[in-house]
Amino acid sequence: MKLLTVEAVSKSYGNSDVLALDKVDFSIKAGEFVAIMGTSGSGKTTLLNSIATLDVPSKGKILFEGVDVAKMSADEATIFRRDNLGFIFQDYRLLASLTARQNIAVALSLLQKDSKMIEHKIATLSRKFELEAVLDHYPHELSGGQKQRVAIIRALVKEPKLLIADEPTGALDSNSTKMIMQQMAYINQELQTTILMVTHDAYSASFADRVLFLKDGHFHAVLEKQESNQTYQKRLSEMMLELER
């Protein structure tokens, strides 16, 4: 079943003739893990923000379970995001004055779920992601990888239909990147969460089933995973070099 269908989406900013997105078409099935790569300025953030209802395309449709989210009012979009989407960002976006546990709980309290259920979910996921020992620490007491794992749990506890990840490993060293990406694979394969991730990093992208390459606002190529992560990563790096030429 198609979870998301992007149909002929174009976007220009202000009076500019330059199209940040130029008739973009693609779809994502429930359960897929899709990555978007592309050079700087190719339109990745604009596309992700349009899908996330944080930006509005100039033309085209963005169908989420058949409903065009590009046509929603601001209030409808807020409810849509709350009920359907989880977000992870490069800079974690944890609230500095709250502990890791409180940061996670905030996401669920907005959904008015009962506190026993919140505690149970936090306990299960933090065990899985090796965060139990630091749940009562504040963000400044955590490593980058730990902060990102807290952000992932915060996004997951509300069981989003689509997890949107904007450069989730962009600020991490290679060990933390490996751990985060293995957890993203677990979230996709075991928890069956659909993931859409923007990344510059071929290693991170090699965990996706399919990588879409944006250039000047349109799709230049699509590479599907058919082999080991390592061989796939090599093909993805070569495609990025081609785009940069």
Ligand SMILES: Nc1ncnc2c1ncn2[C@@H]1O[C@H](COP(=O)(O)OP(=O)(O)OP(=O)(O)O)[C@@H](O)[C@H]1O
């Ligand atoms: N708010 C804005 N106002 C005007 N132009 C914008 C705005 N946001 C993006 N653009 C332009 O739209 C194009 C696509 O930008 P976008 O940020 O989507 O690219 P990107 O692929 O995410 O780049 P990066 O990898 O550097 O984050 C660029 O030409 C950019 O200058």
